[in-house]
Amino acid sequence: MGSSVVDEAAIKEFVRDLQRALIQADVNVKLVLTVAEKVQERALEEKPLGGMTRKDQIVKILYEELDKMLGGEMGLKLDKGKTTVIVMLGVQGSGKTTSVAKLARLYTKRGFRVGVVAADTFRPGAVTQLKTLCERIGVDVFSDDREDDSARVAQAGKRFFEGSKNLIIVDTAGRHKEEKGLLDEMRSIVAKVQPDVNLLIVDGTIGQQCFNQALAFHKTSPVGGILVTKLDGAAKGGGALAAVAATGSRIYFIGTGERVDDLEEFSSTRFVGRLLNMGDLKSLLDMAKELETEVDEKRMQRMMSGKLTMDDFLLQFEQVNKMGSLKKILDMIPGVSGSMKAEDLEKAERDMKNWKSIIQSMERKERETPEILNASRVRRVARGSGHSEKEVRDLIVKFKQTKSLMKTSKGREFRQLLRRAGGGHGASG
Numbered sequence: 001m002g003s004s005v006v007d008e009a010a011i012k013e014f015v016r017d018l019q020r021a022l023i024q025a026d027v028n029v030k031l032v033l034t035v036a037e038k039v040q041e042r043a044l045e046e047k048p049l050g051g052m053t054r055k056d057q058i059v060k061i062l063y064e065e066l067d068k069m070l071g072g073e074m075g076l077k078l079d080k081g082k083t084t085v086i087v088m089l090g091v092q093g094s095g096k097t098t099s100v101a102k103l104a105r106l107y108t109k110r111g112f113r114v115g116v117v118a119a120d121t122f123r124p125g126a127v128t129q130l131k132t133l134c135e136r137i138g139v140d141v142f143s144d145d146r147e148d149d150s151a152r153v154a155q156a157g158k159r160f161f162e163g164s165k166n167l168i169i170v171d172t173a174g175r176h177k178e179e180k181g182l183l184d185e186m187r188s189i190v191a192k193v194q195p196d197v198n199l200l201i202v203d204g205t206i207g208q209q210c211f212n213q214a215l216a217f218h219k220t221s222p223v224g225g226i227l228v229t230k231l232d233g234a235a236k237g238g239g240a241l242a243a244v245a246a247t248g249s250r251i252y253f254i255g256t257g258e259r260v261d262d263l264e265e266f267s268s269t270r271f272v273g274r275l276l277n278m279g280d281l282k283s284l285l286d287m288a289k290e291l292e293t294e295v296d297e298k299r300m301q302r303m304m305s306g307k308l309t310m311d312d313f314l315l316q317f318e319q320v321n322k323m324g325s326l327k328k329i330l331d332m333i334p335g336v337s338g339s340m341k342a343e344d345l346e347k348a349e350r351d352m353k354n355w356k357s358i359i360q361s362m363e364r365k366e367r368e369t370p371e372i373l374n375a376s377r378v379r380r381v382a383r384g385s386g387h388s389e390k391e392v393r394d395l396i397v398k399f400k401q402t403k404s405l406m407k408t409s410k411g412r413e414f415r416q417l418l419r420r421a422g423g424g425h426g427a428s429g
């Protein structure tokens, strides 16, 4: 009792530490509170993996929650077989023009034929800036200095490159007499060129203003992705999380300097590590994954030696079910094997649900040593789970068959299948 109270106090203290770190990193306070609550709830519920400290475990949980919010690590997938049009959105000085060149560089390296459109007709010098940057990296720029309607330039540029390029990036203005004018301009550019992605460029150093900026753009031109700039300095970029929250889109790239090569693909382990001032979290998460597999290994070992518990039985089936290869597994089990039809599979899935509620009604002792399940225990479990005694007895029979199967050569195959199915269930659980 005493130790769990201490544990709870420690958990709360760690969560408060992390909360402070996030707020210092400019993460929106409301977001911090929501995430922290979830983290605390999970930390109190989940036991740390053997060999992992409470603190590491809480960081891991926090990472998982933030990663969920950030949408994972999936990069921006572009298809070389079609022409993709990206329009840059962002307030003045956020880094749009620089990022156009960075993206052009990156995708040229990846074998794309990139064309850039200079549609910032507002700021004198904008076209020259873009041309200078692109000349250095050998990327074609379309511009028209007689036209001051940016939407028309954008459209002409798209037409110009269509057919010869498979990635067209449109640079836009960020400066305007007033915000409304800028948003209207973006709306008409987007209406004219029908981009595949509206990429929002967010200055990583601006912090809390991110939310309203992102929301304003998103309302006029739905944001499809985010690029956070200027994360080469001291800024932690927590404001960018608000841009994610406001638009519901992912961060795809991080700008890490003024040079054209200073662009990184977004990595949530690095980003969250930076927010928490803990470097790249990858090694911590790798360790957790290893510990998780070890636990599984131990379970496997136990199963191989024929010491199967009801919990093992259920857990393995649940894992397999998650992987969607239930049919293959069930085919190997005595009594279920033979050709499985769709309705059989449905029945098997139903069975599994029933088994789960039956097993959950067993006492711990009974789950660990099912042999003790005598008639009166079976009756109690049946009543407790709302199933018939026959169903409980059937489950026990299946369990026994599986247990003895584990020791045979067919069992080895079975275990390999389970291992493959259950393997690689990583940090996201």
Ligand SMILES: Nc1nc2c(ncn2[C@@H]2O[C@H](COP(=O)(O)OP(=O)(O)OP(=O)(O)O)[C@@H](O)[C@H]2O)c(=O)[nH]1
Residues within 6 Å of the ligand: 090, 091, 092, 093, 094, 095, 096, 097, 098, 099, 120, 123, 126, 172, 173, 174, 175, 229, 230, 231, 232, 233, 254, 255, 256, 257, 258, 262
């Ligand atoms: N340190 C650093 N500086 C950056 C980064 N990205 C852009 N900058 C600098 O930020 C300043 C503004 O960048 P621009 O690309 O001109 O910004 P913009 O959004 O096009 O600005 P407007 O055209 O005025 O709307 C320039 O001095 C860039 O060198 C970055 O990732 N890191």
Ligand SMILES: [Mg+2]
Residues within 6 Å of the ligand: 096, 097, 098, 120, 126, 172, 173, 174
């Ligand atoms: Mg610019």
